[in-house]
Amino acid sequence: MPKNKKTIYNLNEIAEERKSAIRLLYRQLFRYKKAFLAIIFFAIIYATGEALLPKIIEYAVNTNITSRDYSGLIKTSLILAAAALIAVIAKYFQSLITGRVSAKVLFNLREDVFTKLQSLPIEFFAENQSGDIIQRITENVSAIDRFLSQGLMRGLDLVFTLSATFFFMYYTNWQIALLSTVGVILVLIFLLIQGRFLQKQTKKSLNIEGNMSSFVAESFASHEVIVTYNQEKTWQSLFQKTNDHYYQSRAKIAQISGLADSFISLLSTVVVLATIIFSLNLYSQGQILSGSIILFYSYAYTVFRKMNGVSNIWQNVQDGIAAAGRIQEVLQLKSNILEISQPYNPPINKIKGEVEFKNLSFAYPNGETVLENLNFKIAPGKTVAIVGPTGAGKTTFVNLIARLYDPQEGGVFVDGVNVKNWQLDKLRSQIGYLTQDTFLFEDTIINNLRYNNPRVSETEATQTLNALASPQFIKSLPQGLKTKLEADGQNLSAGQRQIIALARIVLRKPKILILDEATSKIDTKSEKMIQKAMEKSTRGVTSFIVAHRLSTIFNADHILLIRDKSIIESGSHQELIKLKGEYYEMYSRFVE
Ligand SMILES: Nc1ncnc2c1ncn2[C@@H]1O[C@H](COP(=O)(O)OP(=O)(O)O)[C@@H](O)[C@H]1O
Ligand SMILES: [Mg+2]
Structure with missing residues (x-):
């Protein structure tokens, strides 16, 4: 390659x-x-x-x-x-x-x-x-x-x-x-x-x-x-x-x-x-x-x-x-992620959020091939759970959707258009991205929610937080939406920060949502709350969830098992159970 x-x-x-x-x-x-x-x-x-x-x-x-x-x-x-x-x-x-x-x-x-x-x-x-x-x-x-x-x-x-x-x-x-x-x-x-x-x-x-x-x-x-x-x-x-x-x-x-x-x-x-x-x-x-x-x-x-x-x-x-x-x-440095001269720039209401990987192969510069000849397609609004061992390439997989890197072969297509041909701003504005390392600014919660989205009203913010967590959530914050976050978020729990970060994404109404091990730094108590919030936020949005929690995985419309550079199993929970392959083994181990 x-x-x-x-x-x-x-x-x-x-x-x-x-x-x-x-x-x-x-x-x-x-x-x-x-x-x-x-x-x-x-x-x-x-x-x-x-x-x-x-x-x-x-x-x-x-x-x-x-x-x-x-x-x-x-x-x-x-x-x-x-x-x-x-x-x-x-x-x-x-x-x-x-x-x-x-x-x-x-x-x-x-x-x-x-x-x-x-x-x-x-x-x-x-x-x-x-x-x-x-x-x-x-x-x-x-x-x-x-x-x-x-x-x-x-x-x-x-x-x-x-x-x-x-x-x-x-x-x-x-x-x-x-x-x-x-x-x-x-x-x-x-x-x-x-x-x-x-x-x-x-x-x-x-x-x-x-x-x-x-x-x-x-x-x-x-x-x-x-x-x-x-x-x-x-x-x-x-x-x-x-x-x-x-x-x-x-x-x-x-x-x-x-x-x-x-x-x-x-x-x-x-x-x-x-x-x-x-x-x-x-x-x-x-x-x-x-x-x-x-x-x-x-x-x-x-x-x-x-x-x-x-x-x-x-x-x-x-x-x-x-x-x-x-x-x-x-x-003198130049980005290697360049836009074509007349990039695809559809009006927002025309964007559906279909995602397809076609014959995609990818290696990091100077690195070994991480993903080889992947083919996969997901319809708008569906949820995909991605599972696989550490280092299998799950993060790489989702990063390719936002075009953080360009693959050497094949491509990622959003709504049938190669992401290389999308206007980069437009593409990324349609992707919500939550990882375990949330970044929030040292500012009030409401201002954090308004990041990149200044027209968010307090009512909207409140409604979103209430829907994602519960009305109790805002009450649990010392000064509600006006609570000022400290550096490194010492005045909030990791779970609270993650909810705020998720709300920030949801308020932008992206068509594609990527949640990459978003709960892995969170204690089991708040994990449930975030789990619920994640489920709610994925409704009607094409979602990619890299997760360990079984409930998240088997509630997904589709499951991808990535190992050895490839998608080795792909299908719904029921289909993969019937297959009696690696996913089945993993599942059996969990439910025991
Ligand atoms: N920025 C990078 N440069 C070079 N190699 C990387 C980089 N990021 C990840 N890798 C390598 O790519 C492989 C897949 O990594 P990653 O996608 O993070 O896996 P996962 O999310 O499944 O744990 C690993 O072997 C990792 O070492
Ligand atoms: Mg990862």
């Missing part, structure tokens, strides 16, 4: 290239082209304004003060003030627009990742850890925030300020300008070398960060198991190990960055001192005027003050790209 074309859903097995990470950032920024151009425009104004200030002061000293032209000095001062003001205003707009653009980009990224998550198949959720994914939406997105505000924007600032400053320096005296140029080139070479080390460490530390989030999330989820097995110490030491790895990795990054900072500080002191000495020398030879000493000192100082931040900017850029890579890893 042909295997599923393998799609990788395990994020740890995917390594996005830097190129695609950069493309992601580029694509996001390109959406705000105008804003981005405005940012560049203001950055240029700011840089020019700032670089002009020393030039104006030079003019004031060399021309106004030397010739004792006080009215000229006042004029020059006013120009100085105006230039400074313009620079400040430009800076303000630059920050303002940058802030807005990055907020938008972050918003989009979070939304894109979340939307993608909703579209991914069940394999994705089985193969990845929630903590790691949460980290991608929170930490990694924040790293992109820093990339934009601390990396890219300050980077732009740096480029323009240096350009303007060097322009004026070379314009004034090329020999002194050369001194700073050499200094800047040395710094850049050093950073390039350092960047190689940094890049590797950054990627590594982000991965560890993801693992750490997963670990914490898992320890939350399995808290009871950890405590009852006395495993607190083990988990603690495991966490310590990961935390230690993380610490080592961050410490290495800090070490590399710190080294760069010290080197740049040292170099800048040397260059600034050399600039002062060199310009004093030129001054004593009469080649420049006294104002130019101030000019060069202040330019050299500006250049290296800005260069001091370079390693920080570079770090933020590296962090941002690595984070974008991790986000891109999620975004």
Whole structure:
């Protein structure tokens, strides 16, 4: 049998290239082209304004003060003030627009990742850890925030300020300008070398960060198991190990960055001192005027003050790209459950709920065949009980109806249409699905009942609960329908939760109902109540019940016995008893 074309859903097995990470950032920024151009425009104004200030002061000293032209000095001062003001205003707009653009980009990224998550198949959720994914939406997105505000924007600032400053320096005296140029080139070479080390460490530390989030999330989820097995110490030491790895990795990054900072500080002191000495020398030879000493000192100082931040900017850029890579890893995933271009989308009142399996074979990716060549058809409104040993493929069987997976051969047909050709939303809206692991939100009962179905009235909700359980049920809840559910449902019994979950399904009026071992986590006392509720909810609805309770099984219209990848017995209770096969044996064992 042909295997599923393998799609990788395990994020740890995917390594996005830097190129695609950069493309992601580029694509996001390109959406705000105008804003981005405005940012560049203001950055240029700011840089020019700032670089002009020393030039104006030079003019004031060399021309106004030397010739004792006080009215000229006042004029020059006013120009100085105006230039400074313009620079400040430009800076303000630059920050303002940058802030807005990055907020938008972050918003989009979070939304894109979340939307993608909703579209991914069940394999994705089985193969990845929630903590790691949460980290991608929170930490990694924040790293992109820093990339934009601390990396890219300050980077732009740096480029323009240096350009303007060097322009004026070379314009004034090329020999002194050369001194700073050499200094800047040395710094850049050093950073390039350092960047190689940094890049590797950054990627590594982000991965560890993801693992750490997963670990914490898992320890939350399995808290009871950890405590009852006395495993607190083990988990603690495991966490310590990961935390230690993380610490080592961050410490290495800090070490590399710190080294760069010290080197740049040292170099800048040397260059600034050399600039002062060199310009004093030129001054004593009469080649420049006294104002130019101030000019060069202040330019050299500006250049290296800005260069001091370079390693920080570079770090933020590296962090941002690595984070974008991790986000891109999620975004590039594609669901293998795709809709055809014009899917079957009948009006709801036309849907009958007939279900047929035709020559269906299914294997999990990388797994053995679970179901082989199944053929089975059930008329609308009938109830099917599915029995068989654990691992026989009962859950897989019912999951195929909601198209959680696609079979390799044959297909599931609902109302005669292959589920692959159904509009997925429409198909799933017609299927009610109750398993042993009920999920209810930390919200009131009524709001839980309104999930995906906001128009449910309190009367409707009450009637449904009364019909499924009994009028006693709502009375047994502390605040009736307004009772707020706690996390993990600690304030309700498993049975009560299951009734609420069932009512939520029934209120949606699905044409097909799937109950997969819905009572297996429930005590025998509430099992009866749920059993009754289940029976009521299956009336007139095509129902598939995976169950152990004999009464459920023999009340069904049809029974399927699944074992060894196949339906080995199929028929009504009476028919299967007459067959004297495996079902008969099972039944006899129960009634004894
Ligand atoms: N997500 C999965 N990936 C790979 N194999 C799976 C997956 N889910 C179930 N299986 C395997 O498929 C077989 C049938 O499982 P399942 O349908 O859950 O059986 P049942 O519900 O009858 O206990 C088992 O061998 C199980 O190990
Ligand atoms: Mg199962």
